[in-house]
Amino acid sequence: MRVKTFRGSSTATVFAEIKAEFGDSAVILSNKSVEESGRKIHEIMVGVEGQEAPVQAQATRDDIIGDAMNNIPEWNQEWNQIKGHMMALLKPQMNLSLLAPRQRLALEYLEREGVEGKVIMSLFHELRQDPSKAILPVLETIAPVCPFDNKNWPQKFHALAGPHGVGKTSTIIRLALREKKANPGARICVASxxxxxxxxxxxxxxxxxxxxxxxxDLGTREDFATLMGESHNFDKVFIDLPGLSATAELDAWLGVCGLNGACDLAVHLVMNPYFAPAQYTAFLKKYKSVKLKSLIWTKLDESCTYGALVNMSHESGxxxxxxxxxxxxxxxxxxxxxKDFWRLIFKHQLPENEKIEFAKAV
Ligand SMILES: Nc1nc2c(ncn2[C@@H]2O[C@H](COP(=O)(O)OP(=O)(O)O)[C@@H](O)[C@H]2O)c(=O)[nH]1
Ligand SMILES: [Mg+2]
Known part of the structure; x- marks a missing residue:
């Protein structure tokens, strides 16, 4: 079948052209109107059985490139239209001038900090309903804190997970020493x-x-079982988990060690604030588990932006x-x-040390 497209300013003229060339043997394949430079053009594609296209000289490399180049404006036009539609959908929803100046400044700041568009969008939706609404209470629902203390975290077993070098072992030591100082009689176990x-x-x-x-030392499933069995000897057990290999996932790993059941365990994911956005998504997938209960941020002193903290809370809940x-x-x-969390985000102020707690404990 030979296929040919006819174009003209009206369908009548296009059909007349088709009839003149093919008589009644043409089959209409498509019939549409397009707008070009403000003018309406009718485009009809027909197919004619049994008629082959005239034999053409073999296309040269230049012909092929020329052909492709000729098609680019059409594709570009289409792509620009798609982009235009997408922006048209998003823009009215994200018109920051609909917010009170204070709210707008806060959102613009968070954007510069690296807070992702989807988080900004949900903040925007909350804020635009009420110009007097303060941003912090809204942010606190997106990125809540739950201070690590015995009241908030009554679990006996706390395991720290995360990639190699993020600061798991250091944090375990700090936590255990802090617990010991605050509570010298506590029976604390650290396990690796x-x-x-x-x-x-x-x-x-x-x-x-x-x-x-x-x-x-926890090398086998039996070692974990033994530790669980002697848990009555300890008030707190801090477990240093290994950085998992490329394909390993936390949930399966916990299952292999017998830690996925009804044990009194909370796993905390240790993170640094300067990974690439896609990396955080990959980490959340890798460390997804019902036992995963909180985020621990380390190396805050080495970062210059803190948007990742908000993004990760938003994405992980x-x-x-x-x-x-x-x-x-x-x-x-x-x-x-x-207070510390939002001072860090909005003022880049690192938390002040827990002087009172340390002084009391020493
Ligand atoms: N600057 C800075 N370094 C840290 C922090 N926490 C841990 N580190 C350092 O990060 C390195 C890796 O820590 P480590 O606890 O061994 O990480 P792990 O592999 O996750 O156990 C060590 O040199 C720590 O001293 C932090 O908050 N700030
Ligand atoms: Mg370590």
């Missing part, structure tokens, strides 16, 4: 499930020996429990409270 080549396990054992903490902001073991970790 990190059987890798790194020094994490040795460091953890070293600090346990120095500070009168119990230490357990998890509260932030701890903030860490120094490489040393002292004065570098604080339970997350809303």
């Amino acid at each position: 499930a990190d059987q890798g080549q790194g020094k994490g396990r040795l460091v953890l054992r070293h600090y346990a020996d120095l500070s009168g903490l119990e230490f357990r 998890l509260p932030v429990s701890l903030l860490s902001y120094g490489s040393g073991l002292r004065n570098s970790l604080k339970s997350a409270v809303a």
Whole structure:
């Protein structure tokens, strides 16, 4: 079948052209009107059985490129139209001038901080209903904090998960030492499930020996079972989980270790604030688990923007429990409270150390 497209200013003239060329043997394949430079053009595509296109000289490389180039404006036009439609859909919803100046400034600031469009959009929807609405209460529902203390986190077992080098082992040591100082009679155990080549396990054992903490090495499922079995000997158990390999996922890993059941365990995901956005999404997929209960942010002192903290809370629905902001073991970790969290986001102010707690404990 030979296919040919005819164009003209009216359907009548186009049909006349088709009839003149093919008589009644043409089959209409499509019939549409398009607008070009403000003029309406009728375009009719016909097919004619048994008639082959005139033999053409073999197309040269230049012909092919020329052909492709000729089609680009059409595609560009189509793409621009699609983009235009998308913007038209989004823009009226995101017209920041509909907000009170204070609200608009806050959203513009968060955008610069790296807070993602979908979070800005949901903030916008909340705020535009009421120009007097303050942004912080809205933000607090998106990124809640739940300070790491015995009241908020009564679980006996706390395991820290996250990629290699994010600060899991350091945070375990800080947490255990802090607990010991605040509560010298507490029976605390630190356990290392990190059987890798790194020094994490040795460091953890070293600090346990120095500070009168119990230490357990967790290499097999039986080791986990033994630890669970002797849990009545401890008030708190902090477990250092290994950074998982490329394909491993936390939920399956916990299952293999027998930790997915009804044990009194909360897993906390340790994160740094300067990964790429796609990386956070990948981490949330990898560390997804019913046992995952909070986010711990470390290396806050090494970042220059903090939008990731808001994005991760929004995407995971998890509260932030701890903030860490120094490489040393002292004065570098604080339970997350809303005031510190939002000062960090809006003023880039690192939390102040928990002087009172430390002074009382020493
Ligand atoms: N600057 C800074 N460094 C930190 C912080 N937390 C941990 N680190 C450092 O990060 C490195 C890796 O920490 P580590 O606890 O071994 O990470 P892990 O592999 O997740 O166990 C160590 O050199 C820590 O001193 C923090 O809040 N700020
Ligand atoms: Mg470690």
